[in-house]
Each structure stands twice: as C-alpha cells, then as structure tokens.
Amino acid sequence: MSIQKVDEILSKAQVFYLATADGDKPKVRPLGFHLLFEDKIYFGVGTFKAVYKQLEENPNVEIAAWDGEHFLRYYGVADLTKNDAVVEKAFELMPEIAEAYKSNGWEIGVFFLNDATAEIRNMFTVEESYEFKY
Template identity: 60%
Template sequence: MFFLATVDEDQPKCRPLGLHILYEDKIYFGVGDFKDVYKQMIANPKIEIVATRGEDILRYYGIAKFEDNKAVLEKAAEILQT
C-alpha cells in the first residue's frame, strides 16, 4: 500500500495512491491535474510518502517535482493495461 500526504491550507491530507512507479531509482506517482491533490502540491510541494509491504515500512518526505517524462508515462500506461 502506498500513501501520499499533502497540506491543504492548514489541514493535512493523506490518501492512498494506486499509480506509483520506481523508475531509474526515482519514485514517480501520477495524479490528475484536475484533482485537489495536484492543486495542493502546486501550492505547497512538501509531501510525505508512506509505503507498506507486509511488515516492511518506507517513510520518505521531500519536495514534489513535476515532470513530463515520456518513458515514465509509457511505463504507467503499460502498468495500467495489465
């Protein structure tokens, strides 16, 4: 399971994300630019990611960087088709 935490003005927001990709040692996740989460990251790009797999937990925080990487988009399309 993969969760993304953002800030909406003074309120924390956390949601599970279905689309996440590890590509060339970077974590990519996709959100629609029409969604609140996208608007929240534009206003404040500080995020936190929590992922779990069995008993293993990854917790990572940083700054969201918006990219238009064709190779990642192709990989995402491939994953979504399966």
C-alpha cells in the first residue's frame, strides 16, 4: 500500500495530533491540515510558533489519528526543507489562513516525515505497516 492510505486516514479523522519534544518534555497539539503532494504528506505550522522551534531542535515526531475505525501512528523525522509550491497549494486550500498569515507577515513552515513508519492499528495489534524513505 502507498502513502495514499495514510492520507485517507488523516482525511477521515479530520483532526490528528502532532507530538514533539520541548526539551525533555513531550508536547502534543491538534492539527487539521495535511496535503498529499508529490507522494509525500505535508503538514504546516507557523515558523513563529514554539512547535516550529521544537521541530528545528529535535525533528523526531509522531502523528496519531483515529478515523473511527483504525488508529494511525505515523512517525519519523520532520524534513523542514522550504517548499514554496506546497505553501502556495496550502494557501489555495485555506484562504482564511493565507489571509491571516499574509496580513500579519507570518510564514508557514511545511514539513513531511522522512525515514517514516506508518502503523495502522486496531486496539490490540498492528494491521498494516509501511516505511517511507525519501
């Protein structure tokens, strides 16, 4: 199976959770935006936010979601390489966010997970597992 399965679960879940490290403390926050672009799933956060600084300091992250049927654990290394095409597409999909960012002079940082594993699970076991290396 491909990255499309992960994208489908995130879409169905609508809200999913990004876990980062803040020094030696875990931090988890809800996200809703993801974008399948060129066979990678991109996420976005404001570069002015603490979460972006956490990603820069320790790019090892995990995303967890529940789509009503399955749990998704998607973990790997956040690749923060700037990608203007992804930012433009994100702003097309979310014009209200684009307006807020542009009017405040903010920048959105997009990232995808490299050296990643996606586990699709039920309550007791892993049903499917995929590796993604870019």
